Structures are given as C-alpha cells and as structure tokens.
Amino acid sequence: MLTFKIQRWSAIALLFFLTVHMIFMHYVPPFHITFDVVQARLSTPTWKIIDILFLFSVLVHAMAGSYQVITDFESAFNYRKALAWASIIIVILAFIYGAKTIWAFQL
Amino acid sequence: MSNNDIQRTVTVRIQRFNPDVDKKPHMQDYQVKMWPGMTILDALHEIKTHQDGSVTYRRSCRHGICGSCAMHINGRNTLACKTPIINEVQKNDTVTIGPLPYLPVIKDMVVDRTSFWEQYLRVKPWLLPPNDIPEKEFRMSQEEVDALHDAEACIMCGACYSSCAVIGLNKKYLGPHALLKAFLRVLDPRDTAPAERLEIVSQADGVARCHTIFNCIDACPKGLNPTQAIETLRKLAQKRQKYEEARRERQKHLNEPIPS
C-alpha cells in the first residue's frame, strides 16, 4: 500500500514537473542545448529547486514503478524486501549523482 | 431468429486435454444442430451424450447460481449455462470453448481452483457478528444496502479470478473474488472487525496489487464490479481505525427501527 501511495503522489508531482521540463527544454528556444544554456537557466535558485525536486520525484516514481513491475512476478514477489531495499539504494545513489550534476553547472 | 437459424448447424471448437495421453492441449471440432434457446451448456451436453462421452466439464444447477460452469467462451469468461449459443456464433459458424485461463487444467474444461479457494479463505469471508445479538433482526438502512452494490450476489464461479492478468503472473495476489468478499464484509454494518479486514487487504498482495485492468468487471456473469470494490477498500484502508470506531457507534443501534 505504501508503494502504491508513493507512486500516486510522485505521479501527481511529475505531471507538473515534466510538463515544465518538456516545454522549457524542448519547445522553447534555444533548441540546441549546450553547457552555457543550462548554466544560464540554473543560475536562478528557483530552477535549481525545481530541478532537484523533479529529479527526486522522477527517481522515486521510476524505482517504485520498477519494484511494482518486478514483484508482479511470483518468483520475485518472495524477495520483495530485498528488492525494496535495492530500489531505495538505487534512488539514493542516483539522486546523489544527479544532484552533483545540477551543482556542477554553477562552476 | 429466422427459421434458417433454427436448423443451423454450428461448429463447437473445444480445447481438449487428457493428462494421461496428451502432452499439451489441442482443439477438437464438433458439429451441433442448434435449437431455439440452446445454451452453450446444452451444446456441451449434446456433444457429451451423443458424440463424445470423454468431453469433460463441470456443471450443476443450469440456472446460473452454482458457479460450476464458468468457461472461456470466444475469449471471454462467462457461465456456459446462461449464454445462448446463437449470441456466440462467430462469422465462420464456430464457437470456441476452453477452460478458464491462468489456472492449471486438470482435464478439458476442468481447472484446479485450489489457489482460488486459498485466497478466498485468507480474507475471512464469514461474518463476525457482535456479541450482543438483537432478539429479532439486524436493521439496515436502504443506504447501507445500496452501498454494498449487490456484492452478496457473487456465486464464486471464478470468472473474474481467472480473467485477472495479475493472477496470471502472481498466484499470491488475493484476487478480485476475495477482495469483493472483503468489501462486502467491511461495509456490512453487522460486522465487528472492519479494521482487521482492511489490514489484511492492505498488505503487499492485497488491494495495491490491483492494476485496474477491469477484466473482472467484464468477466463477471452477475454484473458485479470488483474493481470499484477494490477502489473503495483502498480508500477505507487509509482510515481503518476511524472506520472501526464509526462501526462500533453504529452497532449500538443495530436492533432499533431505522429512522426514515
């Protein structure tokens, strides 16, 4: 039930973040993305916060979804505790990596 | 139905499997002459009596209430006894009949329903009445009866269970039939343990594993709605303690007349 709830709440967050992301990254000029373009955008704190929250919700949604897909199979269902911990660790590692990337644009 | 239809002969294509002889199931065709009002079950009887006595299937009441003859007819789960054959005849004059999908086949249309009943027992399908039983009767309001959405009409035929794609992958899932029964007991104002029931269904193999595929609604020969029952259980599971308190309050007035 917890996975189910996480999935729904992160989905609602993603509906907002992903729409923003898609419009501003791909349908508003400049269309060719370079380091300077991203840096210009990320120089404002609002964008930094939006991107960090977006990163977190998309990772949670992706791993909760993968966990659901995998545990639908009966053979994997018996190992669901281990799979849940593996998903959490992947979320944390990927979040650290992604947050580091967002930070890198400040330099 | 025109006169032509009455005389019509249809091909009934049956999935055959005899565990003693066959390695895997195969299809066998039988020619059946239709009569007005003939059901799929009548056609199967016709074949078993006059053509091939080895055709095996379960049936009992012929009135759509025992739930024995649930089968996979033209890709849909339904009761053979309440399906007129004329409605199922395809363009090539064929009706295809097989056993319920996703379940181990014992012989022809007979499937092993062990997991079906095991999951059913897990939700404690019986009523847990209060200690203080009224002298005459439990009184329920019309709203309380309506809220059950006829869930008590379930005949345990297994059509919903074996149409569920999640059951196809994972037999540990409670299944629509058990969750519908849990819904019936949770919403019943006479039941004393809704919180315990909601606790059972909110486990990893309960309501959260339903992926809202709706096959159970389409399959149910009684027109019930297990998906809506699961949605309701999901909502109630969020506030099960509060719900149980409200239930205890309600049970103080179970034998009083309903205020109209």
Added chain:
Amino acid sequence: MYTSTGFISWLLRRISGVALVLYLFTHLWVIGAANSGTQVFNARLDAVQTPIFKLFEIALLAAVVYHALDGIRLLLIHYFDLTEYRKTLFWAVFIASAILTLAGGIAILAIMLNGG
C-alpha cells in the same frame, strides 16, 4: 491470455514505463558529463542532438505522453469512481496521446529542419 482494452492499456503502461526507466538512467548519465567539464558536456550533448536522436525523441515523446495520460486516467478512476466509463476513458487517452504525439512530433521535425 485474456485481452481487453484494460489489458492493452496495462501492457502499454508497463512497456512505456520500463522504457522510460531505461531512458531516465541514460539521460542521467548523459547530463552527468557536466561533472567532467564544459567540453565533455558539450561534446556528449552534441552527439545526442543529431537528427537520428531527434527521431528517437518522437518515440520518447509518445511513451511519455501515453504514460502520463494513462496515469491521469488511473488517478481519475481512483478518486472519482469512474469504473463505468472505463472503455470511453481508454479510447479518450489513446486518441489524446496520438494527437499530442503527432503535434509534438511535427514540432520536433520542424525545429530539426530549421536547423534549430
């Protein structure tokens, strides 16, 4: 196999979901080039903004749009008890995602042809 509109929507949801998870981690790796400096980032970003990848982007858009609209459909069913309208909702999602993918895809092609 028990096929129905619900089964198809579930299958498409799963397939697009798994594809998007794979894409997400690739995406993280591509953007992660920023950790190695401006030149590496620009080189890797140039590599994934060639015409072939633009075509892949249309497939990605289709997956995102379908997955999102299907999710909205599920949320509506969860919170507004719409199981009776399941078939209508399925076709609405299918048609809406086709239109959005087409519109977005044409925009991507137009931007690509203009040398954006």
